[in-house]
Amino acid sequence: MAASAGPATSRTLESGYIGQGPKVELFEQQLRDRLGHDFLVTVNSATSAEHLAIHMLKRASTPKGRDERLKGGRDVWPGLELGDEVLTTALTCTATNWPILANGLRIKWVDIDPETLNVDLEDLERKLTPRTKLIMFVHWGGYPVDLERVSRICARAKDMFGFTPRVIEDCAHAFGSMYRGRPIGTHGNMCTFSFQAIKHVTTGDGGLLTLPDAEFLSRAQLLRWYGIDRTSNRKDFRCEADIGEWGFKFHMNDIAASIGIENLKHADELVNRHRNNAHFYDQALASVPGITLLARHPDRESAFWIYSILVERKMDFQRAMKERGVAASQVHERNDIHSCVSEFRTPLPTLDRVVPSLSAIPVGWWVTDEEREYVVECIKRGW
Ligand SMILES: Cc1ncc(COP(=O)(O)O)c(C=O)c1O
Known part of the structure; x- marks a missing residue:
């Protein structure tokens, strides 16, 4: 589509x-x-x-x-x-x-x-x-x-x-x-x-x-x-x-x-599906140990191109998800670590703290109801 x-x-x-x-x-x-x-x-x-x-x-x-x-x-x-x-x-x-x-x-x-x-x-x-x-x-x-x-x-x-x-x-x-x-x-x-x-x-x-x-x-x-x-x-x-x-x-x-x-022609349908999957995860993962969800404010609505979460022991999490057939990735690497921008380095303490736990889980329009339930089940199984 x-x-x-x-x-x-x-x-x-x-x-x-x-x-x-x-x-x-x-x-x-x-x-x-x-x-x-x-x-x-x-x-x-x-x-x-x-x-x-x-x-x-x-x-x-x-x-x-x-x-x-x-x-x-x-x-x-x-x-x-x-x-x-x-x-x-x-x-x-x-x-x-x-x-x-x-x-x-x-x-x-x-x-x-x-x-x-x-x-x-x-x-x-x-x-x-x-x-x-x-x-x-x-x-x-x-x-x-x-x-x-x-x-x-x-x-x-x-x-x-x-x-x-x-x-x-x-x-x-x-x-x-x-x-x-x-x-x-x-x-x-x-x-x-x-x-x-x-x-x-x-x-x-x-x-x-x-x-x-x-x-x-x-x-x-x-x-x-x-x-x-x-x-x-x-x-x-x-x-x-x-x-x-x-x-x-x-x-x-x-x-x-x-x-x-x-x-x-399909834009509304596509964005709504991303959103619908995201809202499902917001509910289903709200109190899963080891997962922190991001904030939601009533004055804004995301199109959820990605669904990011913070997870304890990220590498273990991503390995476990991969073994279970679920793609989990950070999506973008922090830009300041590249040598071509080394002259601009500056302390970014929150970014330092967040990146080791930053991951995304599949949220796109192609993720079906069954698949998103499977993603949640895989996460609840632990890592
Ligand atoms: C945040 C962000 N900005 C810009 C771009 C670049 O988009 P384009 O490939 O259309 O140049 C991307 C592509 O993934 C992106 O994620």
């Missing part, structure tokens, strides 16, 4: 037009309708979306006049400059953090909240400095970060330093997650989603960038394809365009969009 391609994709393949065209437009319209958010562009991966989002915040890449206009307002946002620090979490896919490095910026790690595995907002607030222009985090497993509190922290930073830090939310796990009644991706920040092979909605490979306003939208539409306006009526848009600002080759193509259009 999640990898459905359908006859529409075959028609695209036979249509003679497989680049970015009408299917991408249609997929984007469907995403706008679904999210209730006008400012979005599809791209070829979430990693590209992260890269593009950060790039658009760089001072050197801001169009002429933008800085001056910002200075005219009260919120003087200085733009990212080479070597600036970005506050970010280490517990995520490397795709959240490597684009920071690719854009010439430096990482400043923030610890995690042991109850949600999301970024620890107290630690984040403590680490604010006049150089904090950008904050990034992931909604781990799809569980929303407290965005209201992030806004308060940004407002405090503005009181202290004269500008509001920008925020990029990595929503790769969070397609369908809700925070205070609105879908994740629509709370006014730059937000990146993944349509990679094993996400809730797949296009084979693909991504989505949601943006705060129309100005960012039109820039992103250009920069995802070299800086060329594909919508103009010129005879040959490749040769005749003047490129005011150079861009990337990050666009989505019509083959991927056709797959996305087919899969989007």
Whole structure:
């Protein structure tokens, strides 16, 4: 079901037009309708979306006049400059953090909240400095970060330093997650989603960038394809365009969009099944010795791309589960241990404490009622 391609994709393949065209437009319209958010562009991966989002915040890449206009307002946002620090979490896919490095910026790690595995907002607030222009985090497993509190922290930073830090939310796990009644991706920040092979909605490979306003939208539409306006009526848009600002080759193509259009039809069903399995585990594992479940708050709903738990003696747990035919994995390794980021090492005591017990159990749409009962039975048998 999640990898459905359908006859529409075959028609695209036979249509003679497989680049970015009408299917991408249609997929984007469907995403706008679904999210209730006008400012979005599809791209070829979430990693590209992260890269593009950060790039658009760089001072050197801001169009002429933008800085001056910002200075005219009260919120003087200085733009990212080479070597600036970005506050970010280490517990995520490397795709959240490597684009920071690719854009010439430096990482400043923030610890995690042991109850949600999301970024620890107290630690984040403590680490604010006049150089904090950008904050990034992931909604781990799809569980929303407290965005209201992030806004308060940004407002405090503005009181202290004269500008509001920008925020990029990595929503790769969070397609369908809700925070205070609105879908994740629509709370006014730059937000990146993944349509990679094993996400809730797949296009084979693909991504989505949601943006705060129309100005960012039109820039992103250009920069995802070299800086060329594909919508103009010129005879040959490749040769005749003047490129005011150079861009990337990050666009989505019509083959991927056709797959996305087919899969989007099943999105509610898929997300609901992830959620239903998660709620089952919340009940069934609530008082199992050796297991700690994560927190749930009434103002947010996870899409449960993964279902993480904390377990005593993790290696024994994972070995026992494997022997019983149940996949159990941490899913993402902490990013700060890699040698390519050794210069940014900093004490992260909660992450140190949590990782040795962090595991996930199968929660996806493919897990049947019988299978989830079997998972619980295997856990209750002990390890
Ligand atoms: C948290 C997170 N961010 C970003 C990505 C990257 O997504 P993509 O493969 O679409 O670039 C992933 C992929 O698994 C992810 O888990």
